[in-house]
Amino acid sequence: MKVKKAVIPAAGLGTRMLPATKTVPKEMLPLVDKPAIQYIVEEAVAAGIEDILIVTNRSKSAMDDYFDYYPELEDRLNASQKERELAEIRRAADLANIFYVRQKETRGLGHAIWRAKHFVGDEPFAVLLGDDIMRAKTPVIGQLIQAAEKYQCSAVGVQQVPTEAISKYCSLKVEALEDNVFTVDDLVEKPRREEIFSNYAILGRYVLSPAIFDILEDLKPGVGGEIQLTDGLRQLCRQDRMVAVDFEGKRYDTGNVRGFLEASLDFSLDHPLTGQWLREYIRKKAKEL
Numbered sequence: 484m485k486v487k488k489a490v491i492p493a494a495g496l497g498t499r500m501l502p503a504t505k506t507v508p509k510e511m512l513p514l515v516d517k518p519a520i521q522y523i524v525e526e527a528v529a530a531g532i533e534d535i536l537i538v539t540n541r542s543k544s545a546m547d548d549y550f551d552y553y554p555e556l557e558d559r560l561n562a563s564q565k566e567r568e569l570a571e572i573r574r575a576a577d578l579a580n581i582f583y584v585r586q587k588e589t590r591g592l593g594h595a596i597w598r599a600k601h602f603v604g605d606e607p608f609a610v611l612l613g614d615d616i617m618r619a620k621t622p623v624i625g626q627l628i629q630a631a632e633k634y635q636c637s638a639v640g641v642q643q644v645p646t647e648a649i650s651k652y653c654s655l656k657v658e659a660l661e662d663n664v665f666t667v668d669d670l671v672e673k674p675r676r677e678e679i680f681s682n683y684a685i686l687g688r689y690v691l692s693p694a695i696f697d698i699l700e701d702l703k704p705g706v707g708g709e710i711q712l713t714d715g716l717r718q719l720c721r722q723d724r725m726v727a728v729d730f731e732g733k734r735y736d737t738g739n740v741r742g743f744l745e746a747s748l749d750f751s752l753d754h755p756l757t758g759q760w761l762r763e764y765i766r767k768k769a770k771e772l
């Protein structure tokens with residue numbers, strides 16, 4: 484089993500980032516000097532993914548433009564010997580084979596993934612949620628692919644979240660398998676207090692068997708009136724094996740302002756163009772607070 488395809492659902496309306504996201508897709512907001520979506524694409528590519536489908540909507544064409552060539556701009560950069568900038572914009576356009584499909588209706592994450600059915604065909608595939616940006620030594624989706632290949636089954640990326648926060652995520656019923664890998668027995672989306680199985684929640688990364696598509700096709704709307712991927716996974720883990728990987732790495736929810744700022748700060752501290760300068764600026768600023 485080789486995982487060569489990934490799906491990035493990026494069709495959300497970005498309501499937690501308004502007013503900025505009224506006309507700019509939230510995935511195009513920059514973290515340091517690259518749009519958020521590029522970090523996700525780079526994570527997939529670093530894990531050996533070659534073909535990527537981005538699920539978009541009618542207000543997101545800036546994303547397709549971004550991963551395309553831009554000859555006029557390239558000529559201008561060439562003429563003015565801006566080699567670094569030229570290399571960077573070319574690199575973004577050559578990262579992977581990127582395909583697009585529109586969700587057409589905002590009907591939930593499960594529905595967005597279902598739109599990938601024809602792209603994926605009959606092979607296991609990775610899912611990377613557009614709002615969940617990772618900072619890790621080994622690409623988080625690569626950690627999941629390893630487990631999925633080892634156990635020949637679907638794998639979801641989890642971490643423990645505080646009890647008071649778990650209703651924003653999902654909650655998993657798990658049994659220990661080895662070190663940081665568990666068998667998934669059940670899961671519930673946006674659990675009420677009495678429904679919490681454990682503090683393990685899925686944080687934006689999945690490797691799924693194509694069997695999920697038949698399940699999603701017939702799925703009734705769940706929490707919030709939306710077709711929930713988690714409800715589909717609940718059925719999938721009953722019919723096939725599924726493992727949860729407590730992954731190494733920090734996850735940022737860049738779909739809200741605070742998470743976005745945290746990611747901006749950490750990524751800027753790591754970045755060769757800004758790290759040193761930002762350290763000095765923070766030290767200076769801290770004295771004023």
Ligand code: G1P
Nearest residue numbers: 592615652653684685686687713
């Ligand atoms: C989605 C999933 C949820 C998951 C979360 C974080 O929720 O439905 O199961 O825990 O992403 O990755 P959303 O953030 O779209 O409400």
